[in-house]
Amino acid sequence: METVMIKRTQTCPKCGKSHSVMVPFSEYWAWECGAPMEQALKSLTYCELKQIATKVCPDCQKEILGYQ
């Protein structure tokens, strides 16, 4: 069966840019049903989890954390 992806679009509170994260439907569903985020959204990267949790876009995350 093909994996259905959910596109979660958010607006960054820091720069106002719209950005999105693709989440497999099954994982998104588990999260909606109350599973802890890091457990439910297991195929997402740390950056993507932060993107959903804080709504901060990847560019601003890098800026805040001082990554190059």
Ligand SMILES: [Zn+2]
């Ligand atoms: Zn931003």
